[in-house]
Amino acid sequence: MVQSLKSKIRAIPDFPEPGIVFRDITPLVADPPALKLALTKLIAPFKGDSINAVAGMEARGFIFGSLAAWELGVGFVPLRKPGKLPYDVHAERYQLEYGSASLEIHTDAVQPGERVLLMDDLIATGGTAAASCQLLEKLGAEVVACAFLIELDALRGRDRLGGRHVHTLLHF
Numbered sequence: 264m265v266q267s268l269k270s271k272i273r274a275i276p277d278f279p280e281p282g283i284v285f286r287d288i289t290p291l292v293a294d295p296p297a298l299k300l301a302l303t304k305l306i307a308p309f310k311g312d313s314i315n316a317v318a319g320m321e322a323r324g325f326i327f328g329s330l331a332a333w334e335l336g337v338g339f340v341p342l343r344k345p346g347k348l349p350y351d352v353h354a355e356r357y358q359l360e361y362g363s364a365s366l367e368i369h370t371d372a373v374q375p376g377e378r379v380l381l382m383d384d385l386i387a388t389g390g391t392a393a394a395s396c397q398l399l400e401k402l403g404a405e406v407v408a409c410a411f412l413i414e415l416d417a418l419r420g421r422d423r424l425g426g427r428h429v430h431t432l433l434h435f
Contacts, residue, residue, distance in 0.1 A: 265304050265432050271297045272413065272433065286413050286435060288384050292326055301432060305382070305410050306331050308430050314407055315377040316340050318399060320366060320391055321347070324383035327412060331382055340372045340379065342395050353401050357394035359387075366391070368398045375403025385413040386431065389420030396427065 271291035278285040291297045305327060318340035319328020325341060332339035345354065345365050352367040373379060379399050386392055386409070396406045408428035413435060414420065421429045 264300070268297055268301055268412075269433055272435075286385055286415070288323060288326075288412065291412075298330075301412055302327065302330050302334065304432050305412065305430070306334055306380075309335065309380055309408065309410070312380075312407060313378060314380050316373055316404075317380045317382055318342055318368075318373075318395060319382045320395055323385070327384060327410075328382040331380065331410075335380075340368065340399075342366045342368055342398060353398055355394040355398045355401075357390035359390055364391070366394050366398060368402070370402065373399060373402050373404040377404045378407045379404045380407050381409045383409075383411055385415065386411045386420040386429070387415045387418045389418075389423030392420065393423040393425075396424065 271294055273287040273290050275285040275287050314335055314337055316338045317328045317332040319325050320342045321344050329339045345367055348367050348369055351370040354365055354367045356365045381395055392409050399406055406427055408430055410430040413433045414431040416434050
């Protein structure tokens with residue numbers, strides 16, 4: 264059943280640069296039954312956990328993260344690109360498979376001891392996810408797990424997450 268979701272992921276070669284195959288989730292999020300199935304399966308392992316918040320990375324992590332927060336009855340924490348948050352922030356710079364980037368979080372986005380589920384559409388090299396975990400942990404939160412719709416297995420991104428629990432639906 265979950266494998267049927269793979270047909271909803273469009274492969275776009277040489278984007279954003281030559282040699283990269285971009286996994287486009289647009290067809291999946293445009294299909295209500297597929298989106299519902301993906302979300303249900305992404306949050307299933309965490310339904311009984313005492314999670315205080317779901318964090319998601321800009322931009323596609325906002326889709327799954329905010330829907331998961333709604334379903335779990337908790338708040339959503341946006342992790343944003345630099346210059347997008349209007350309050351005091353912590354920042355973390357990291358490497359991508361094709362360059363570098365940075366994420367920011369409001370200094371009061373989570374409280375010490377809060378249990379957070381981190382969500383994004385895809386894990387590749389793990390740089391974005393590792394930086395996100397570091398930002399949340401800087402504020403004293405506990406990252407309970409990291410959940411992704413897609414994992415690019417050959418890039419071994421989960422290795423950068425320091426043994427954290429990783430839940431992924433689709434592997435490419």
